[in-house]
Amino acid sequence: MLMLDDILIQKLQILEAKKQKRITIPNFRYDGIHIKRDGKDLISFSCNDYLGLSSNQQVIEAAVNATRKYGVGAGASRLVTGECLLYRELEELLAIYNGTQAACVFGSGYLANIGTIPALVGKNDLIIADKLSHACIIDAAKLSGANILRFAHNNTAHLRMLLEANRSEYQNCLIITETVFSMDGDVAPLTDMAAIAKEYNAWLMTDGAHSIAEFNSNHSLPDIKMGTLSKAYGSYGGYVCGSNALIEYLKNAARSMIFSTALSPASLAASIEALKIMKNEPERCNKPLENARLFTMILELPEAQSAIVPLVLGENDKAVSASSVLAENGFLVAAIRPPTVPENTARLRFTFSALHKNEHIENLCSVIKKQGWI
Numbered sequence: 001m002l003m004l005d006d007i008l009i010q011k012l013q014i015l016e017a018k019k020q021k022r023i024t025i026p027n028f029r030y031d032g033i034h035i036k037r038d039g040k041d042l043i044s045f046s047c048n049d050y051l052g053l054s055s056n057q058q059v060i061e062a063a064v065n066a067t068r069k070y071g072v073g074a075g076a077s078r079l080v081t082g083e084c085l086l087y088r089e090l091e092e093l094l095a096i097y098n099g100t101q102a103a104c105v106f107g108s109g110y111l112a113n114i115g116t117i118p119a120l121v122g123k124n125d126l127i128i129a130d131k132l133s134h135a136c137i138i139d140a141a142k143l144s145g146a147n148i149l150r151f152a153h154n155n156t157a158h159l160r161m162l163l164e165a166n167r168s169e170y171q172n173c174l175i176i177t178e179t180v181f182s183m184d185g186d187v188a189p190l191t192d193m194a195a196i197a198k199e200y201n202a203w204l205m206t207d208g209a210h211s212i213a214e215f216n217s218n219h220s221l222p223d224i225k226m227g228t229l230s231k232a233y234g235s236y237g238g239y240v241c242g243s244n245a246l247i248e249y250l251k252n253a254a255r256s257m258i259f260s261t262a263l264s265p266a267s268l269a270a271s272i273e274a275l276k277i278m279k280n281e282p283e284r285c286n287k288p289l290e291n292a293r294l295f296t297m298i299l300e301l302p303e304a305q306s307a308i309v310p311l312v313l314g315e316n317d318k319a320v321s322a323s324s325v326l327a328e329n330g331f332l333v334a335a336i337r338p339p340t341v342p343e344n345t346a347r348l349r350f351t352f353s354a355l356h357k358n359e360h361i362e363n364l365c366s367v368i369k370k371q372g373w374i
């Protein structure tokens with residue numbers, strides 16, 4: 001009989017052969033865009049810290065002060081004794097800025113999805129999710145026990161077709177999409193999706209993990225608005241915004257919140273401060289998209305719709321070596337490979353921050369142009 005390690009080594013060898021084996025590399029991120037890796041300084045076009053708030057002095061100070069006042073850890077789950085005073089302030093602010101009645105903060109965006117989706121639908125229900133939905137949406141959907149269908153990416157005609165053919169056989173139906181797609185940077189047709197959901201008596205849930213300043217968007221559309229505090233907010237945690245009933249129910253039924261230790265006070269305080277900055281500095285929130293658009297303009301690519309721009313190269317090898325070439329030239333741009341993206345669509349995924357300067361983008365573009373990848 002094979003030992004556990006033998007089996008695992010075989011699996012790792014298969015991944016290696018497919019150029020899909022992953023390793024973690026220690027980084028010293030000394031501000032939102034500058035990274036030291038293996039002794040080399042790189043400008044990152046790979047972090048999701050879109051607004052540079054993870055290294056913002058006001059945010060850091062808020063986290064430090066909260067740590068001094070409340071300690072490092074929460075000590076228990078929220079429902080036991082982990083409900084730090086800061087939760088209420090953060091949830092009230094999130095609800096206001098998302099235009100909803102209430103909000104519930106989770107341990108991460110992943111935990112928000114994994115707790116919320118199975119709390120809302122189960123065995124006799126139907127989930128219809130966009131084909132390119134993030135792994136944690138799919139994991140959560142599987143965990144729920146509901147029947148799962150996928151509609152072609154951003155294709156509302158296909159969504160309607162699936163509803164027409166299947167909706168009547170199920171008690172409840174949950175439609176799920178990302179607002180900004182994490183690996184493609186395009187945006188979902190939310191107005192149409194909300195109308196379709198209403199027509200078929202389905203609920204619409206959006207994952208806004210990669211949205212910046214959600215409160216600038218059309219507030220009233222989805223029934224369930226999920227987001228993360230770990231990207232544009234520069235902190236850690238996740239949240240769901242919606243009606244009072246939804247949030248009160250999630251606090252009773254979302255197992256990833258109920259049975260997991262609460263967030264550290266530092267993360268809560270950092271998110272509160274970040275949210276205030278986002279509200280007071282709209283120009284900071286607009287900058288990542290402006291930077292992404294400068295990049296697509298110089299390279300004559302289709303205009304960026306968000307702070308994420310993919311350059312699809314196809315084979316895994318190609319993406320990995322392109323990433324190495326960029327690193328040799330001082331840029332950190334991760335190669336994204338299957339299973340994160342579909343087979344044969346390995347890519348460089350560029351993310352733009354409010355902290356990038358025009359010259360960073362122009363220098364990056366001139367390296368890309370020289371390589372002839374476009």
Ligand SMILES: Cc1ncc(COP(=O)(O)O)c(C=O)c1O
Pocket residue numbers: 108109110111134136178182207209210228229230237238
């Ligand atoms: C679309 C999407 N949803 C959810 C998550 C999970 O959020 P978090 O990193 O806060 O767990 C991510 C993170 O990569 C994401 O891209």
